[in-house]
Amino acid sequence: MATRKDSRGYSLKKGESQRKDGRYVFRYTTLRGEHRSVYAKELSELRKKEVKIRRAIEDGLDPDRAERITLNELFDEYISQKYDLKQSTMTNYKYMYNHYVRDGFGKLRISKIKYSDIKKFYYSLILEKGFKPNSMEIIHTLLHPTFTMAVRDGLLRLNPTEGVMAEIKKSHCWEKTKRHALTxxxxxxxxxxxxxxxxxxxxxxxxxxxxxxxxxxxxxxxxxxxxxxxxxxxxxxxxxxxxxxxxxxxxxxxxxxxxxxxxxxxxxxxxxxxxxxxxxxxxxxxxxxxxxxxxxxxxxxxxxxxxxxxxxxxxxxxxxxxxxxxxxxxxxxxxxxxxxxxxxxxxxxxxxxxxxxxxxxxxxxxxxxxxxxxxxxxxxxxxxxxxxxxxxxxxxxxxxxxxxxxxx
Missing domain, CATH: 1.10.443.10 (Intergrase catalytic core)
Structure with a gap:
């Protein structure tokens, strides 16, 4: 079988092709059996993307879905499966998420959220919203297991919330108020x-x-x-x-x-x-x-x-x-x-x-x-x-x- 080549005479690998407009395409199948395509202007750029895609698939990851799903969508999927929560706890969790995460940070694609983004978001709640330790723990209690689910489902390689609260607790941005009894x-x-x-x-x-x-x-x-x-x-x-x-x-x-x-x-x-x-x-x-x-x-x-x-x-x-x-x-x-x-x-x-x-x-x-x-x-x-x-x-x-x- 003859090797396919691009307009410059470079050999194309399996899944690669070149469009009439000169752009390169790599077609692949996800772990879910869905057909996906990625594009690039240069063949070298396309192959960098291919390496990431192949590595992700070999590791059981679904990078394309991670590129499309937002934190809001991920959280909604996570919270809908918390069958063991009391109604009062469920209501409180949804209230906190909807008021402090959904309309801003929650709109980000999960593939774009890094450790530094989580840290910056947490500090914004502490410094701008005046969040105290207990309120901050609630937000972390929601986001950490949400991202853990994404890791276990093969959407992400690492949990970006891992270690953030530990680092913040070492800082002096807020001190936990010590309760003193009446004399x-x-x-x-x-x-x-x-x-x-x-x-x-x-x-x-x-x-x-x-x-x-x-x-x-x-x-x-x-x-x-x-x-x-x-x-x-x-x-x-x-x-x-x-x-x-x-x-x-x-x-x-x-x-x-x-x-x-x-x-x-x-x-x-x-x-x-x-x-x-x-x-x-x-x-x-x-x-x-x-x-x-x-x-x-x-x-x-x-x-x-x-x-x-x-x-x-x-x-x-x-x-x-x-x-x-x-x-x-x-x-x-x-x-x-x-x-x-x-x-x-x-x-x-x-x-x-x-x-x-x-x-x-x-x-x-x-x-x-x-x-x-x-x-x-x-x-x-x-x-x-x-x-x-x-x-x-x-x-x-x-x-x-x-x-x-x-x-x-």
């Missing part, structure tokens, strides 16, 4: 002020339960009267209330099961918590119980005067108001009494949980017990709080011991 004096000031305030007295049971159980805000707001066992003085934690963003951008309340088995637990009631629940129950017997029904759940313990469950943001706003009013009064009293004021720092609902855990760690050495009461899935979380709490306790002990030790 004993601050905690006492907070609860005493609420207990004796005409304006905030109605919040006393809720904050007592939060400070006396260490429950997450969603767990407390999701409590039903049937979860409170007055006879055995226990609280059953088996679900939580979440204010969830829907795919259409609106928000609504939903009831979720705990993310891990550790979240399902029975918490014994201390006397203060028992009294707080009893006070709230007696109060609602007079004004009426919660009328809200959410995902089949009803009979919620803590609700507004209109019989509706609270939103987490409403609790945080109330904490800010309490702290502002208390600090204003405390500064005035301290000035009159010629003493330093005991002021409350800015804090959120989660600090009340952290405060409970800290007090617990200061008085309990069994880490497993602390972990189970807190519902920590990973004991390292418990150990971090314990280490901080015991370090402060050691300082206090040494200060107390100082006057007793006759070292000089």
């Amino acid at each position: 004993v004096a601050e905690q006492r000031a907070f609860t005493n002020y609420i207990a004796n305030s005409e304006e905030y007295r109605g919040w006393f049971p809720l904050f007592t339960v939060m400070l006396g159980t260490g429950c997450r805000i969603g767990e407390v707001l999701g409590l039903r009267w049937q979860d409170v066992d007055f006879k055995n003085r226990t609280i059953s934690i088996n679900h939580n209330l979440v204010y969830r963003v829907q795919e259409d951008g609106t928000c609504t309340n939903h009831v979720n099961s705990p993310k891990t088995k550790a979240g399902i637990r029975i918490i014994p009631m201390i006397d203060e918590v028992f009294d707080a629940f009893l006070e709230e129950y007696q109060y609602q017997k007079v004004i009426g119980f919660c009328t809200d029904e959410i995902d089949g759940y009803s009979g919620f313990v803590f609700c507004t005067g209109e019989g509706k469950v609270y939103l987490p943001n409403a609790i945080n706003r109330t904490i800010r108001s309490i702290c502002a009013d208390y600090n204003k009064e405390e500064e005035s009293k301290a000035k009159e009494e010629n003493r330093d004021p005991v002021l409350l720092p800015k804090f959120s609902c989660h600090i009340l949980r952290h405060t409970f855990c800290t007090r617990f760690c200061e008085n309990e050495t069994n880490l497993k017990v602390i972990q189970e009461i807190m519902g920590h899935a990973d004991i390292s979380t418990t150990m971090d709080v314990y280490a901080e709490a015991t370090q402060e306790k050691k300082k206090e002990s040494m200060t107390s011991l100082q006057s007793a030790l006759l070292v000089r």
Whole structure:
């Protein structure tokens, strides 16, 4: 069989040809059995493309599809196969992707996305959008497995997101905010002020339960009267209330099961918590119980005067108001009494949980017990709080011991 040649007399290999306009063509079949063609003005340029194509096919890759598919298309394919995700998690993932990836970075062809592109995109979210570690982790949790799927499907040779977060975490573009528990004096000031305030007295049971159980805000707001066992003085934690963003951008309340088995637990009631629940129950017997029904759940313990469950943001706003009013009064009293004021720092609902855990760690050495009461899935979380709490306790002990030790 005669060797085919181009217009310059160069021999053409199998799959190569030259068009009437002088351009060179290489035709090949993909792993999927699809016929594809690539073009070049020069034969040398065409053969460079051929080398890449043949190498990719030998390695089980599908370069042509990678050239055509966008990150958006790849993500949609990936997320549609996540059958094990809770609806709330799925909704949150789609919300984050649609708001921060889809309209810009998501339109890029996956074959064009390199490690440096991912890094640049991540930094744009951190520096321009003000992303914190938790939000950044969500984006990475979406993109990393999406590209992993592309690698396993033979679309890409390497995952461009590999190692990006590790590199960013080494930088100082943001520092993870360290949570500090309220001191004993601050905690006492907070609860005493609420207990004796005409304006905030109605919040006393809720904050007592939060400070006396260490429950997450969603767990407390999701409590039903049937979860409170007055006879055995226990609280059953088996679900939580979440204010969830829907795919259409609106928000609504939903009831979720705990993310891990550790979240399902029975918490014994201390006397203060028992009294707080009893006070709230007696109060609602007079004004009426919660009328809200959410995902089949009803009979919620803590609700507004209109019989509706609270939103987490409403609790945080109330904490800010309490702290502002208390600090204003405390500064005035301290000035009159010629003493330093005991002021409350800015804090959120989660600090009340952290405060409970800290007090617990200061008085309990069994880490497993602390972990189970807190519902920590990973004991390292418990150990971090314990280490901080015991370090402060050691300082206090040494200060107390100082006057007793006759070292000089």
